[in-house]
Amino acid sequence: MSRTLLAPVTLAFAALLTLMLSGCASQPASSPEKIRKALNAQAGQPDDYILGPTDVVQVSVWRNPDLSVSVPVRPDGRISVPLVGDVQASGERPEALAASIEDDLEQYIREPQVSVVVTGMGSHEFTDRVRVTGAVQQPTSVAHREGMTVLDMVLSSGGATSFAALNDAMLYRPLDGEVVAIPVKLDDILNKGDIETNYALQPGDILTVPERSF
Template sequence: MRRRSTIRNSNRQSEGIRSGKRLLLSSTITMMISLCVVIMFFSSFIDAETLQSNSLQKGQEPKSAQQRRPQDDNYRIGPEDVLFISVWRNDQLSREVVVRPDGKISFPLLDDLPVAGLTPLQVKETITKKLAQFVEDPEVTVILQAINSYKVYISGNPSLAGVVNLKRKTNLFQLLAMIEEKKALSEAVDLKKAYILRGGNRLSVDFEKLLEEGDVTQNIEILPDDMIYLPDNFDQRITVIGEVATPRVIPFQRGIRVLDAVLMAGGPTEDADLNDTKIVRPKSGEEEKTETIRVKLKDVIKKGKLQYNLTLQPKDTIIIPARVF
């Protein structure tokens, strides 16, 4: 019996030792895997940093700079554009330059170089070729840092006039959307008289068809130095005077009616004689002559007689007189 008990105890001890060894082995393997993961992580990080550093030394632009560049490789450089010219392993030559109004840049050893009208790749090839006279096998990179030459000029309405700096290819609809952030075009511009002047020639573009009818054939590409004429539409507006809360001039919109204009002027006052409302309208083709149209606006509001809610025309004047007590 004692012998059997001894054997059992020995077996238990052996099993405990084996369990401890398995546990120790498992812990060791886990630690080794964790250590490998950490080493791999830092190795990839260091490799990435080294790769980026080497790329910069060779004049290659970092990813952030690449994202700032225009996607169009055919971009033509113009005055006031900013270029960064990198010559590999030559910090004295590498520098940022601004294109002068005459279209040239100043660069060490090469004096003045004409670059306006060239692509960054063409500028790189030109500098590389000329620099080879002074530097052995120069490796040149030209990075477009800032686009300042893509300008268009807005004239006509004083509230919209100015210079717009574009940073990428832009069509007419996109340009008008940018301008409309300042002021609604429908309130400020006579679209029928708007036009584009390019190189001294007036382009055949219908602004009204583009914005009001969605005619995409009018959506042309805007080029640098285009002049966009957006005339004020004051003479096309509607005037509301008399017994309204805020007499005012209202931008003409297609389909606008008498009641719409009166409400835009704050609505009638308590003293308004609505059924004696008048529209004074210039006669077509007859300068300084007008016709007067009576509107029963009270019947429109109180009785729903919409036939009296007439559609307005540009240059109409609405007059709401006071009631006679």
């Protein structure tokens, strides 16, 4: 993948990560209301996928294989489709993009039926990850998978170090343009079997485990 294509995604991710990590070591827990809202927010479903630069889509036109193409979303946010030309794709859902192409094709073919399938999710390479940092054996960044929990991330990092302040861990979650700090009781999860704060993870979450103060 070219540096030109990666640049917009990398810069956007860097800005998000800087925002989330700034002050993580000392940021207090968010208000109970914000924490409840963050925990109750549902992660985006596949139908809610928003296209962005470096994504690859398969555009299929029923009974018109010559018009069906697999194309990347360019850095300017557009794709090129036979007959239609350039179409805005970035910021659109696949079904909305399909409807837009159908509208444009109506002047060329009768009752076009278009489907758009995302075959490459390059624009979400960084934002759809989860991370654990701080007093763990191996700080880790992995692709988000449905059903992942706080405990899964700690185990995938090799566990906490002997200097970890386990019950002072924080889960940082982006929500509505801000970052919500959610307390996580890792000692209770790991050593007491209390899984109340073993939260399900969402794309973009960062779990931070601080060291004890001596």
